[in-house]
Amino acid sequence: MSFKSLGLSESLVKAVSEQGYDTPTPIQSKAIPPVLKGKDVLASAQTGTGKTAGFTLPLLDILSQTPPLRNRPVRALILTPTRELAAQVHQNVKDYSKYVDLRSTVIFGGVNQKSQVSTLRNGVDILIATPGRLLDLNNQGLLSLSKVEILVLDEADRMLDMGFLRDIKKIMGLIPKQRQTLLFSATFSREIRKLANEFLTNPVSVESTPENTTVEAIEQQVYRVAKEKKTDLLIKLITEGNWDQVLVFARTKHGANKLAKKLEAAKIGAAAIHGNKSQGARTKALAGFKSGSVKVLVATDIASRGLDIPLLPHVVNFELPNISEDYVHRIGRTGRAGASGLAVSLVSADETVFLRDIEKLIGSKIPMDILEGFEPDPNASTKPFNPQQRGKKPRNTSNSRPSSGNKPRTTRSNSSKSRR
Structure with a gap:
């Protein structure tokens, strides 16, 4: 199986190849096709399985199919629990969007917001964020999420562990109800399934490894x-x-x-x-x-x-x-x-x-x-x-x-x- 056989555009396949990847991982093979079809997806994937590309690649493919909107409002929002993960996901988005006309940025706390706000004002199609800084900038009237078409909750179980459930619900109220939602978690715990039932519509469930198993290597x-x-x-x-x-x-x-x-x-x-x-x-x-x-x-x-x-x-x-x-x-x-x-x-x-x-x-x-x-x-x-x-x-x-x-x-x- 190849990335092209999953239905990704030539531009994305070329960018992926330049990063040294030719064959999709199991989670990528299972998640990418339904995402490309516009389905909501509930995915279980451990760290190190290639899950980030499992949602960034089809997300980029979907957004690149239509011309950028005027002033480039945020069309895709990726929420992560930590600054480090947010930065990592943003790097993946930049690497894979090399040959498509899409802009992205990342925002998180712990640093001065000035440069983040400046980038947002210039317009971005894809925003990667931690919940706290996202709500902070929204409360200041410095960003709008009214045009979001795709929402990704990455490491959703970790966000729940860290007490972000209330923030997640607030953010859900800021984006359109008509959207595609992708939820990635290391486990399908009871709390995760409850979250999925509340915010996903008829999701396709995919798993790369059995729940809570360790890597054999x-x-x-x-x-x-x-x-x-x-x-x-x-x-x-x-x-x-x-x-x-x-x-x-x-x-x-x-x-x-x-x-x-x-x-x-x-x-x-x-x-x-x-x-x-x-x-x-x-x-x-x-x-x-x-x-x-x-x-x-x-x-x-x-x-x-x-x-x-x-x-x-x-x-x-x-x-x-x-x-x-x-x-x-x-x-x-x-x-x-x-x-x-x-x-x-x-x-x-x-x-x-x-x-x-x-x-x-x-x-x-x-x-x-x-x-x-x-x-x-x-x-x-x-x-x-x-x-x-x-x-x-x-x-x-x-x-x-x-x-x-x-x-x-x-x-x-x-x-x-x-x-x-």
Whole structure:
């Protein structure tokens, strides 16, 4: 199957080819045809499956079939939960619209709005935005959504997790009821289906992988460890494994900052990225991570989806998430586009219940080991760190193949077989 066989125009096929893509991914093959037919689409696609092109390509095809409207009002609106994802989607739109007469821009908070407003005034056909900045500019009378023909909700489940449901409903009231709506989500949860029933009309449902499954190419490993020994164990794994690019997940912003400083003190280039960081600091940290000047990026769940980090070889859960689905999203940052990857979780006693729930979700036991010198505390409580919050969704939060030789040599403790 080719992109041309899906019904895309020659101009778009040429642009896609220049980006190095010749064969559509499963989600692209399933989503593009119904979108081109004008259908509403409810799509489930994990990170790294090519979902962005699954909606940007047919969207561009539809808009390019008619001449631009006078003054170029916004005809397509793409909503994303985070600044990083918005920027990534905009880059995709720019790459694929190279040979069609369409203008696009991106707006998000954390930066001065002046340049964003200036671009909007010159007219854009496609607007990529985060909900907060979009409503802010609308309330100031600086943009109109009255001509929107196509609405895309990208990472819709994440937007709900972050408490954007009220904003989404407000935005729905600003755009025409007669429109095409595309909703992309990592899962078809009850909340997502409810949202789809409210805002989509007879949608075509498509899935690229079974719900809540992990990428088969990802090797998963758990190390049982005492909480106070986690940092030293992480340093050991990175240095002895000679890991050059590692995305580490911490549970809190303070924890991310603290861990990054400890890694720096151990002569490991590290930077923290989370919602309290300015957009400039986040952009700088991500750029350093991509260039190699920053070896370890310590992040809160804002980075579990949306960051454009191709072929990431290592992901570490310094702390397990209390929402099992977030584990799947986190480790989905590696093993992308068919590449292999390693996802390591450092699990202390109070995370035992979280590990059990994760294994239940993915339907398999994750290999477990204990390294000599980093044994778990046999007297530590297995009570979850905050049982009242366990299982609840947080609201208003901030939002090349690795070689087999990259894995660190481990020494299995005599007690490793009996501990779980």
